[in-house]
Amino acid sequence: MKRFLIAVVAVGAYLANTSAQSVTSTQDDKVIERFDANNQVALQALLRFGFENRIPMGIVLNDRSLCETTIDFKSKNTRLRATLAALISKVPNYNWTIENGTVVLRPTAVMQDDLTLLDMMIPRFAAPAGPLKEQRLYLWMDVRAILRPDEGTILNSLSSEADIKYPPLRLTNMTVEQILNTLVSRPPYGAWILHPIANDLRQAVADSEYVTFLPYGEGPSKMEAVSCSSAVIKEDQ
16 A cells, blocks of 8 residues: 655646546436346445446435435336436435536435535646545645635545546636536546535534545445445545
8 A cells, every 4th residue: 555645735737737527418318228226225226326337426415315215126228317317206305417427416405514515616626646535635625725724734545556546637617516526427437425514514624524435446345335324434544
């Protein structure tokens, strides 16, 4: 394992001027050959749906519906939108949209702190090439700089030579949600989960665990480890 430890003031100018790769609109017309869920917790079923079909996903998890609802579902040779509509209809109090190729699931009533965070505008976002779990730390750094401007930031993560490396990324004038969607919409795709914020957004961003990333290229084990009892998994830091 190698240790990724950087005291950050700003991202260096060495980053390539790379445009975000996003899933094309043809994803909307994708045919889902088959998907079955047999009495499976909704959160796990939805994450498995994204993983098996390589569909980027974002989930706002501030409602217990995804953790307290189990799903029985079968589909065969249906379009993505029709499959999603039927699948999400089994989860009370949740809506879905497709945002530039990323399926985003959010409660009908989203908490104000979640909206504030997701709608937060980041003037300039940049991350060097590396694993997704490292690139997401640069977004955390930007959010902290806005909400906790009096504090410095140290990025600390463990990575392995086996980790899938994503290309460098540079974005301008995008919201946190748009950046999250862009991060997971690059092959081999992935999912992000925004965990419940306990009425104190500034405190919630004290560390980076308010958002979990699940890269599909790392296999299903992390998705299976998402715990509805805590609504969080511990990522390697």
